[in-house]
Amino acid sequence: xxxxxxxxxxxxxxxxxxxxxxxxxxxxxxxxxxxxxxxxxxxxxxxxxxxxxxxxxxxxxxxxxxxxxxxxxxxxxxxxxxxxxxxxxxxxxxxxxxxxxxxxxxxxxxxxxxxxxxxxxxxxxxxxxxxxxxxxxxxxxxxxxxxxxxxxxxxxxxxxxxxxxxxxxxxxxxxxxxxxxxxxxxxxxxxxxxxxxxxxxxxxxxxxxxxxxxxxxxxxxxxxxxxxxxxxxxxxxxxxxxxxxxxxxxxxxxxxxxxxxxxxxxxxxxxxxxxxxxxxxxxxxxxxxxxxxxxxxxxxxxxxxxxxxxxxxxxxxxxxxxxxxxxxxxxxxxxxxxxxxxxxxxxxxxxxxxxxxxxxxxxxxxxxxxxxxxxxxxxxxxxxxxxxxxxxxxxxxxxxxxxxxxxxxxxxxxxxxxxxxxxxxxxxxxxxxxxxxxxxxxxxxxxxxxxxxxxxxxxxxxxxxxxxxxxxxxxxxxxxxxxxxxxxx
Amino acid sequence: xxxxxxxxxxxxxxxxxxxxxxxxxxxxxxxxxxxxxxxxxxxxxxxxxxxxxxxxxxxxxxxxxxxxxxxxxxxxxxxxxxxxxxxxxxxxxxxxxxxxxxxxxxxxxxxxxxxxxxxxxxxxxxxxxxxxxxxxxxxxxxxxxxxxxxxxxxxxxxxxxxxxxxxxxxxxxxxxxxxxxxxxxxxxxxxxxxxxxxxxxxxxxxxxxxxxxxxxxxxxxxxxxxxxxxxxxxxxxxxxxxxxxxxxxxxxxxxxxxxxxxxxxxxxxxxxxxxxxxxxxxxxxxxxxxxxxxxxxxxxxxxxxxxxxxxxxxxxxxxxxxxxxxxxxxxxxxxxxxxxxxxxxxxxxxxxxxxxxxxxxxxxxxxxxxxxxxxxxxxxxxxxxxxxxxxxxxxxxxxxxxxxxxxxxxxxxxxxxxxxxxxxxxxxxxxxxxxxxxxxxxxxxxxxxxxxxxxxxxxxxxxxxxxxxxxxxxxxxxxxxxxxxxxxx
Numbered sequence: 001x002x003x004x005x006x007x008x009x010x011x012x013x014x015x016x017x018x019x020x021x022x023x024x025x026x027x028x029x030x031x032x033x034x035x036x037x038x039x040x041x042x043x044x045x046x047x048x049x050x051x052x053x054x055x056x057x058x059x060x061x062x063x064x065x066x067x068x069x070x071x072x073x074x075x076x077x078x079x080x081x082x083x084x085x086x087x088x089x090x091x092x093x094x095x096x097x098x099x100x101x102x103x104x105x106x107x108x109x110x111x112x113x114x115x116x117x118x119x120x121x122x123x124x125x126x127x128x129x130x131x132x133x134x135x136x137x138x139x140x141x142x143x144x145x146x147x148x149x150x151x152x153x154x155x156x157x158x159x160x161x162x163x164x165x166x167x168x169x170x171x172x173x174x175x176x177x178x179x180x181x182x183x184x185x186x187x188x189x190x191x192x193x194x195x196x197x198x199x200x201x202x203x204x205x206x207x208x209x210x211x212x213x214x215x216x217x218x219x220x221x222x223x224x225x226x227x228x229x230x231x232x233x234x235x236x237x238x239x240x241x242x243x244x245x246x247x248x249x250x251x252x253x254x255x256x257x258x259x260x261x262x263x264x265x266x267x268x269x270x271x272x273x274x275x276x277x278x279x280x281x282x283x284x285x286x287x288x289x290x291x292x293x294x295x296x297x298x299x300x301x302x303x304x305x306x307x308x309x310x311x312x313x314x315x316x317x318x319x320x321x322x323x324x325x326x327x328x329x330x331x332x333x334x335x336x337x338x339x340x341x342x343x344x345x346x347x348x349x350x351x352x353x354x355x356x357x358x359x360x361x362x363x364x365x366x367x368x369x370x371x372x373x374x375x376x377x378x379x380x381x382x383x384x385x386x387x388x389x390x391x392x393x394x395x396x397x398x399x400x401x402x403x404x405x406x407x408x409x410x411x412x413x414x415x416x417x418x419x420x421x422x423x424x425x426x427x428x429x430x431x432x433x434x435x436x437x438x439x440x441x442x443x444x445x446x447x448x449x450x451x452x453x454x455x456x457x458x459x460x461x462x463x464x465x466x467x468x469x470x471x472x473x474x475x476x477x478x479x480x481x482x483x484x485x486x487x488x489x
Numbered sequence: 490x491x492x493x494x495x496x497x498x499x500x501x502x503x504x505x506x507x508x509x510x511x512x513x514x515x516x517x518x519x520x521x522x523x524x525x526x527x528x529x530x531x532x533x534x535x536x537x538x539x540x541x542x543x544x545x546x547x548x549x550x551x552x553x554x555x556x557x558x559x560x561x562x563x564x565x566x567x568x569x570x571x572x573x574x575x576x577x578x579x580x581x582x583x584x585x586x587x588x589x590x591x592x593x594x595x596x597x598x599x600x601x602x603x604x605x606x607x608x609x610x611x612x613x614x615x616x617x618x619x620x621x622x623x624x625x626x627x628x629x630x631x632x633x634x635x636x637x638x639x640x641x642x643x644x645x646x647x648x649x650x651x652x653x654x655x656x657x658x659x660x661x662x663x664x665x666x667x668x669x670x671x672x673x674x675x676x677x678x679x680x681x682x683x684x685x686x687x688x689x690x691x692x693x694x695x696x697x698x699x700x701x702x703x704x705x706x707x708x709x710x711x712x713x714x715x716x717x718x719x720x721x722x723x724x725x726x727x728x729x730x731x732x733x734x735x736x737x738x739x740x741x742x743x744x745x746x747x748x749x750x751x752x753x754x755x756x757x758x759x760x761x762x763x764x765x766x767x768x769x770x771x772x773x774x775x776x777x778x779x780x781x782x783x784x785x786x787x788x789x790x791x792x793x794x795x796x797x798x799x800x801x802x803x804x805x806x807x808x809x810x811x812x813x814x815x816x817x818x819x820x821x822x823x824x825x826x827x828x829x830x831x832x833x834x835x836x837x838x839x840x841x842x843x844x845x846x847x848x849x850x851x852x853x854x855x856x857x858x859x860x861x862x863x864x865x866x867x868x869x870x871x872x873x874x875x876x877x878x879x880x881x882x883x884x885x886x887x888x889x890x891x892x893x894x895x896x897x898x899x900x901x902x903x904x905x906x907x908x909x910x911x912x913x914x915x916x917x918x919x920x921x922x923x924x925x926x927x928x929x930x931x932x933x934x935x936x937x938x939x940x941x942x943x944x945x946x947x948x949x950x951x952x953x954x955x956x957x958x959x960x961x962x963x964x965x966x967x968x969x970x971x972x973x974x975x976x977x978x
Binding site for chain 1: 508520532
């Protein structure tokens, strides 16, 4: 066997074990008995021990040095393996263990602090987490920017400075748009109860409508919606809410965006370094275009309105146009995960700026709550009333996920670009969506983006699919047009 | 750290990985999407590769040589680890791989052969399997008996000769009993349809009634009922059959016997070598005493009759005594898994004799079907009509499980002994069972047997619980008395 073949065979077993670890996480969130969590923690730690040993196996360095890539696929595969290997060996194992331990502790402390609305009780844990992550970033950065080093884990090839430029261009237009909208008349919301069985049935219909393949997937209920797995076993979860069926339906469509991306990657890449979505940002572009540009379009909601009438009978909404307005209602809220298309990215920019300062050492945890509240009032025009509606709302920092937040907005920007290209490629898209037919849209995404998995770098993946370099403009133009129309601005 | 502590820490991680592998198997049988089987096969192979490497890690030999056991628990732990290590290193890795590959191929070929009722198409695969298992047995046996070497995997400390003596003592009495019963009037069976939801609801009630802890367990539907896992995550499956709810109920009770054994092991033993049921025979003693001596008793069925009336209304059975007769109906059938208490062990003895001859080289695969059919007619008085009702009915040999079958009957014998001791310890057991209260019985089993896990050797585990050395007599006496009464013999 050549060095390349040996490396790929070794990596394939690692990938298979990683797939098992992912599914063990799925099990934990969906079907695990409540009293099994201590045992599960030991199982996850054992899997991590094995995976870490394999990822830092010195033979990888030797194989990488000797491997001769024969083609584009081999080159891309080596690029992925080299990136992971270089990063794994740079972080001292004692530090990696300390971070893992602190992470598993951190989430519990954060959850308690959030429940008690008491930031001070989480602050020491967060301070220590930032200290550890700065140490990790320093080990990774080779003298470069610390935040960029962390960002590389989620969005390879993108820097904090690039994101800053992007977000600086977006923020004034979004703030202006939200102000105009909130000055206009808002539609009322739903006022009806929607039975759980009906929500789950329609949720499954929606998943299939967006191309989710249940032969290699499944849908379960969980506290948080998520997608898990790659290739031929990709599972999603959803949740229901008696008075808010959109929570269920748009969670499902969002996760189906993630899940079909994984399902649609070229089958030949399964268990290879190319067999997964290429970055968090590109992943989010898929979930977002499914959820928003397609799922919340006037055309698609007109079909969904009929589906909901079929499922639930008269639910107090007179016509499809009113329904469309309710689906896209804009309202100022504290919580990121409940935000509409206009507010969402403002939530992210707030977090991005704060976490970048925390990692740079320019902001102390002691000043974080004030900084959050000041910035929130500035961008959202409302004062945060309690930490659970502010600085304590997201789990990410308690897990040490610094550099993750901006990929959400990058995904939205990428979705805006893909949507622009898709509209040009499929001129009668609305006519199709109005009949519940997403196949041209999802087919275009599969053909031009999803199938390639990790073959290209993230930004290149988007640019190749679109036929142009991505910018913030298509997303902002889309939002301006959509909400000017909806709110008669 | 002492050598003992290092060994135990290493073994704990291996046990946690083994637990993950077990649950991955559970996932495959219950919730895995249908199109995921190729990916799953690679995942299982990757886990096996890791587990095999850990089980044969040469450091185990060094730790074993240096370890100083401090107490009974440590001695028993070392005994288990040494047994597994010695066996793992004796089998050449090429042979282990060949067996693993042939096993994964064998099941598919067997399933096709069974569906086609064509033994000849399975014969070459079985011949090769026997060749491989004989080679494995020779590597393990150190010049000793080949069959004993294989049996050691399922029932450590028991030999084929001992089982032969046991079965020789049982067979004439069982054959005589079945002849007497089949000459008497048989009760008619059920003639009613029982909805699935009702079966599953009552199945869950029964599981709880027998002490199954759903806080550290769960019940799912699967094609085959099984129990999976140890300690704080033990899951069972059951199945339903529209016209035969006993299939569901007694499968559940049987699996609950296995599962509560695992759940009731001293929690301090979790993820240690003592944290699992000690042998297949002892395991089966638990499933069988729950299912038969308790679950099919006149007292318990009188309570179950009421439960079924509550769940399903009038289902055409006039009274509890008739119900008891139907539950315990004896009939001559081809299929082991559907056999009643009288016939079951005759099925096992047939397999035991044939597989022992196959492994000894005294019977060729070419002659196996004839040998099966001849023996079946001898013991059951009926001619086998087709291979799927005969030599092709069980999956075991296609998996290379030689030495597994006799543990079923050994379990029945052990259950007979435990039942004898239990009746002496809990004189008013029937009064309790008649109210659906199994707590004294299951509590006695937990206290005297289940909690000890792997602390004692299998036979010693039974003897300590009973207070006497196990023999075949209590089971046969129980069967004679029960069916003499039921059939007025």
